[in-house]
Amino acid sequence: MRYAMAIDTRRCVGCSDCVVACQTENDVPVGYCRDWIVESMSGTYPELQLEIRSERCNHCSDAPCVRACPTQASHVGKGGIVLVEESECIGCKACIASCPYDARYVHPEGYVDKCTFCIHRVEKGQNPACVDVCPTHAMIFGDMDDLNSDIAKLVARRKWKTLIPEAGTKPNIYYLL
Amino acid sequence: MVEEIITSGRMTPEVDPILHIWGWEIPLYLFLGGFAAGILFFSALFTLQNKENRYSMAVKALPLAVPVLLAIGLGALFLDLSHKLYFWQLYTNIRWESPMSWGAWTLMLVTPLSILWAASWIEDLFPNLDLRYDWLKEAIRTIRQYQKPMAWALIVLAVILGMYTGILLSAFNARPFWNSAIMGPLFLTSGLSAAAAAITLLTKEHAERSLFTKIDLILIAVELFFIIHLFMGFLASTQVHIQAAEMFLGGEFTVPFWVWVVGIGLAIPALLEILELRKRFVPTYVPALMVIAGSLMLRFIVVEAGQASRWLY
Numbered sequence: 001m002r003y004a005m006a007i008d009t010r011r012c013v014g015c016s017d018c019v020v021a022c023q024t025e026n027d028v029p030v031g032y033c034r035d036w037i038v039e040s041m042s043g044t045y046p047e048l049q050l051e052i053r054s055e056r057c058n059h060c061s062d063a064p065c066v067r068a069c070p071t072q073a074s075h076v077g078k079g080g081i082v083l084v085e086e087s088e089c090i091g092c093k094a095c096i097a098s099c100p101y102d103a104r105y106v107h108p109e110g111y112v113d114k115c116t117f118c119i120h121r122v123e124k125g126q127n128p129a130c131v132d133v134c135p136t137h138a139m140i141f142g143d144m145d146d147l148n149s150d151i152a153k154l155v156a157r158r159k160w161k162t163l164i165p166e167a168g169t170k171p172n173i174y175y176l177l
Numbered sequence: 178m179v180e181e182i183i184t185s186g187r188m189t190p191e192v193d194p195i196l197h198i199w200g201w202e203i204p205l206y207l208f209l210g211g212f213a214a215g216i217l218f219f220s221a222l223f224t225l226q227n228k229e230n231r232y233s234m235a236v237k238a239l240p241l242a243v244p245v246l247l248a249i250g251l252g253a254l255f256l257d258l259s260h261k262l263y264f265w266q267l268y269t270n271i272r273w274e275s276p277m278s279w280g281a282w283t284l285m286l287v288t289p290l291s292i293l294w295a296a297s298w299i300e301d302l303f304p305n306l307d308l309r310y311d312w313l314k315e316a317i318r319t320i321r322q323y324q325k326p327m328a329w330a331l332i333v334l335a336v337i338l339g340m341y342t343g344i345l346l347s348a349f350n351a352r353p354f355w356n357s358a359i360m361g362p363l364f365l366t367s368g369l370s371a372a373a374a375a376i377t378l379l380t381k382e383h384a385e386r387s388l389f390t391k392i393d394l395i396l397i398a399v400e401l402f403f404i405i406h407l408f409m410g411f412l413a414s415t416q417v418h419i420q421a422a423e424m425f426l427g428g429e430f431t432v433p434f435w436v437w438v439v440g441i442g443l444a445i446p447a448l449l450e451i452l453e454l455r456k457r458f459v460p461t462y463v464p465a466l467m468v469i470a471g472s473l474m475l476r477f478i479v480v481e482a483g484q485a486s487r488w489l490y
Contacts, residue, residue: 016185036187042179064350070278071266088266091259093198094277100351100488102196105189110260164490167350
């Protein structure tokens with residue numbers, strides 16, 4: 001099983017609902033966020049192209065944060081979800097330095113925190129909060145190893161990219177183009 | 178041209194707009210760790226060569242400072258942790274892939290060993306010292322019997338300690354400026370050089386000062402070579418590595434690096450040391466302090482610059 005997320009850059013309008021849903025669902029402290037919106041403008045006027053992306057931890061299959069962690073607090077959980085065990089985290093911040101996506105932060109209580117793919121919801125068979133709240137249905141969550149899952153079919157059919165694949169982390173968030 | 182803006186108001190403390198998770202604590206520790214490693218290396222090396230009486234500052238006296246240097250360094254590391262009460266988790270786990278774990282375990286071995294090592298020279302340094310308790314005298318006598326095996330262990334551990342401080346940084350692929358295999362050898366050489374400089378600063382023996390001035394000169398030359406190699410490696414690599422190098426070749430770190438580390442920390446003291454060896458009058462403490470200051474600055478600048486360098490997407 002390999003949980004992944006596909007985010008349709010053609011549907012995303014950058015409304016930030018996913019960001020707010022995550023903050024509410026996961027009690028993210030004020031001033032912090034586990035997911036965020038990037039607007040990427042490319043080209044030269046008047047030939048401009050705008051891409052909007054909802055970004056978060058890529059739950060990499062080869063996660064540098066898990067390798068950098070000296071205590072196994074950063075670990076790979078069910079379905080390849082990268083998690084932090086608060087009671088094992090010493091706050092050395094090696095995982096933050098190792099993440100090319102800057103997806104982690106130090107929680108005001110001292111431990112390092114990040115997106116969990118809402119594992120508490122996924123375990124009950126629900127979607128992550130950001131996915132369920134998206135008003136344009138731009139996000140799809142599921143198991144990439146199940147070839148009949150919606151996400152596997154969509155990724156097989158559509159053009160997609162991942163972020164900085166050249167960093168070698170094997171990210172699991174697919175951006176549909 | 179691509180321009181990317183985070184529009185959802187992500188302003189994560191210590192991460193945005195540029196990473197700043199490590200302040201003064203980590204570079205200070207990296208310096209003290211490397212410096213201590215250098216002192217232990219020379220002390221163990223010349224013990225194994227049976228030259229402990231000839232180079233008594235390097236072998237016997239300076240190692241007394243090592244437990245203190247390591248204690249300050251460990252204190253700085255502890256201050257840096259944001260979830261302090263859980264620090265013991267470092268010692269309930271062994272993680273081969275994590276340089277941080279390597280460091281924690283190396284320090285666990287080096288720190289007590291450095292205390293025993295310093296204790297083993299106490300009677301040589303202070304012949305009139307009254308140790309008072311018989312068990313203490315007995316303990317030190319026992320430690321002395323194991324000086325040779327301890328020296329072998331210390332040589333290996335000192336190299337690991339001096340090298341790992343650089344590998345800790347170079348293992349972070351996510352920060353292009355750190356991501357060079359040269360960092361380990363560069364930090365090791367810099368630590369050895371600072372230790373050699375400290376020996377020339379403190380010794381009263383002419384032969385010892387002269388030898389360690391020569392050693393320091395060679396180490397400075399090696400360091401300069403590594404620095405050139407570091408930038409050659411970056412400039413021959415990917416776009417993000419080239420941009421990381423450009424921070425030092427015209428960018429914001431140009432002046433601090435080339436003036437402090439290369440000028441004041443390496444080139445000028447090297448010239449002064451050459452003059453000194455040619456019997457011109459140069460106060461020894463001038464090049465020695467410059468080398469030590471440059472070694473400290475190297476850690477601060479590298480830690481800062483690594484955090485300022487990043488991948489593009």
